[in-house]
Amino acid sequence: MNPLRVAAVVRRIVAQFRRDPRSLALLFVAPLAIIALLGWVLSSSQSTNARIAIVNESTGPAGSVVASRLESALDGQPGIVLDKSVSDISTARQMLKDKTLDLVVVLPADFSVQNRKIVLTTLGLNPMAEAASIPAIQKALIGAVADSAGAVLPTVERSSIYGSPDATQLDTLAPVVVGFFAYFFVFILTGISFLRERIGGTLERLMATPVSRAEIVLGYSIGFGIFATLQVALVLAFVLGRLDIPALGPVPAFAIGLGVRTIGNPLIAYLLVLVLGLGAVSLGIFLSTFARTELQIIQFIPIVIVPQGLLGGFFWPIEQLPTLLQPVARILPITYAIDGLRQVMIAGADLSTPQLQLDLGVLAGIAAVFVILAAATIRREVA
Amino acid sequence: MTASPPMASSLAAPTAPAPAVEAVGLRKDFGPLHAVDGIDMSLPPGRIYGLLGPNGSGKTTLIRLLAGLASATSGKARVLGVDMPSRANLARIGYMTQSDGIYPELSVWENLTFFAALYGQTDKADLRRSLEFVELDTRTDTPAQNLSGGMRRRLSMACALAHHPSVIFLDEPTVGVDPALRVQFWDHFHRLAADGATLLVSSHVMDEADRCDKLLFIRDGHVLAQGTPAELRKRAGTDNLETAFLRFATESETASPVTETQEPAR
Numbered sequence: 001m002n003p004l005r006v007a008a009v010v011r012r013i014v015a016q017f018r019r020d021p022r023s024l025a026l027l028f029v030a031p032l033a034i035i036a037l038l039g040w041v042l043s044s045s046q047s048t049n050a051r052i053a054i055v056n057e058s059t060g061p062a063g064s065v066v067a068s069r070l071e072s073a074l075d076g077q078p079g080i081v082l083d084k085s086v087s088d089i090s091t092a093r094q095m096l097k098d099k100t101l102d103l104v105v106v107l108p109a110d111f112s113v114q115n116r117k118i119v120l121t122t123l124g125l126n127p128m129a130e131a132a133s134i135p136a137i138q139k140a141l142i143g144a145v146a147d148s149a150g151a152v153l154p155t156v157e158r159s160s161i162y163g164s165p166d167a168t169q170l171d172t173l174a175p176v177v178v179g180f181f182a183y184f185f186v187f188i189l190t191g192i193s194f195l196r197e198r199i200g201g202t203l204e205r206l207m208a209t210p211v212s213r214a215e216i217v218l219g220y221s222i223g224f225g226i227f228a229t230l231q232v233a234l235v236l237a238f239v240l241g242r243l244d245i246p247a248l249g250p251v252p253a254f255a256i257g258l259g260v261r262t263i264g265n266p267l268i269a270y271l272l273v274l275v276l277g278l279g280a281v282s283l284g285i286f287l288s289t290f291a292r293t294e295l296q297i298i299q300f301i302p303i304v305i306v307p308q309g310l311l312g313g314f315f316w317p318i319e320q321l322p323t324l325l326q327p328v329a330r331i332l333p334i335t336y337a338i339d340g341l342r343q344v345m346i347a348g349a350d351l352s353t354p355q356l357q358l359d360l361g362v363l364a365g366i367a368a369v370f371v372i373l374a375a376a377t378i379r380r381e382v383a
Numbered sequence: 384m385t386a387s388p389p390m391a392s393s394l395a396a397p398t399a400p401a402p403a404v405e406a407v408g409l410r411k412d413f414g415p416l417h418a419v420d421g422i423d424m425s426l427p428p429g430r431i432y433g434l435l436g437p438n439g440s441g442k443t444t445l446i447r448l449l450a451g452l453a454s455a456t457s458g459k460a461r462v463l464g465v466d467m468p469s470r471a472n473l474a475r476i477g478y479m480t481q482s483d484g485i486y487p488e489l490s491v492w493e494n495l496t497f498f499a500a501l502y503g504q505t506d507k508a509d510l511r512r513s514l515e516f517v518e519l520d521t522r523t524d525t526p527a528q529n530l531s532g533g534m535r536r537r538l539s540m541a542c543a544l545a546h547h548p549s550v551i552f553l554d555e556p557t558v559g560v561d562p563a564l565r566v567q568f569w570d571h572f573h574r575l576a577a578d579g580a581t582l583l584v585s586s587h588v589m590d591e592a593d594r595c596d597k598l599l600f601i602r603d604g605h606v607l608a609q610g611t612p613a614e615l616r617k618r619a620g621t622d623n624l625e626t627a628f629l630r631f632a633t634e635s636e637t638a639s640p641v642t643e644t645q646e647p648a649r
Contacts, residue, residue, distance in 0.1 A: 004403050004503065012497045205478070205542075207452055
């Protein structure tokens, strides 16, 4: 191992990067733009109102009692706009289709004290978003029915061990986003960069010099590590920091940064992402063996990146995945990075926490495996 | 990789100079194709050797074997007395590949200093001289992608020679180089040889052959004939080296009929 040769490789990668404004933009501007967009969407989507109508098709006394109690329970509730002008089901259905109503509460014609079935009708084009207003309706329904029976309902309040129970979606998503960006961009950039070495004849040329495979992989890791480090620093600063800009003339007040709360030490979060990034450098070098063109590197995205996004705990906890997929999720580096980042940022874990030690250890192990694989493929190409 | 003591060769035979480049029964198979099919050669130092043959005759594979970039199926490749592949020995070898093998985003100076640094050569004044020789000293800051094809070729050569190697492999160095510069290239090759370097230059252009001290005609992975240009002309009974090549080729076919179909020029 000759430090001068490693330094030469590092210097070269930095010089190549400096002359490549597109890659610099991909590395530094794109993540900020996407995170800003995500923060914007998540923080404003909660303020929409659900437009609701109540249709009573029954003729019995029970129907009209429940309908009127329901009406008074729902009317004026935050997040709910009650449309009292609708009285028949066909108008209500048409209004759902026209998207002037979000949900219709129907008391069917056979509604009675014995048969207390109530139907909630939505459009059904976007079940996830429509489901958001259903808990409020159910709460009002229970209240309306219980009220009619004269019962007293307990009040329920949520609490959680870590974080605050009213943590926004953004607070839990932010750690994930930080890890994912670092991984994705570092992988793409090293993959393409090393592929160019292979097809441009420079790898052949490198192999004709006394530089060793280990020196090349190390040089690449440090070179791309420098940029990954800068990127993560910028992204973390943007996610954790918040700079409020007051209104100035025609420009309304706005904020730069998301101001996500973190309990743990940002430096540990940083360490996690760095180890993850080292694995991504070697993965990029390794996979470039199996590509002949830049397009073929892009073709690895659905194979390598998307499954990690789906299975790595981004959307669903590992424990909720089908039994067959759980072992798959447990070998993906993203899984451990996301868990570690959540441990640090939400639960305030530090380096003495066993769970975090496990996450870091597994990430380092995966990185080591790919460093060896990367070095091995450099040889295969040449010998 | 095993690093043999680099100075082993100087101890060998003090009377006759030890060969700088040697091949003993060297073979390289790619599946059914024998790219290099049992080549023996022994090249004393301080000369220019021309490796001549049509496309696909095995020139590049032979050079890659000698430069330690590929491992032989059987036989031995030896450079300066050290068995190849040997990473330590690469510091004494210069290899100019057929493709330019330079970084298009990097400037002329960055490309040169990068490759030189890998060989441990960091003498700036000396590197500047090697750029002067290839007439690129006025373009140090130009990105390689903005150079003409001939200039890229010159940069590629400067990168291969910056560390003053004593054995130099040049794979088709003059392709795309204009005639005036080609003459300068060859003058430089002769100066390097006069300083004691050994050069193996591959080409498929016969008019360059006369500039070499010794020629190796190669086809289908075999050496058809070797000798000085004058010797080869005399043996073939013709003044034209191209005709000589074809005569040797026909001769070898009648002498040892081809038993298996060789892949034609790739």
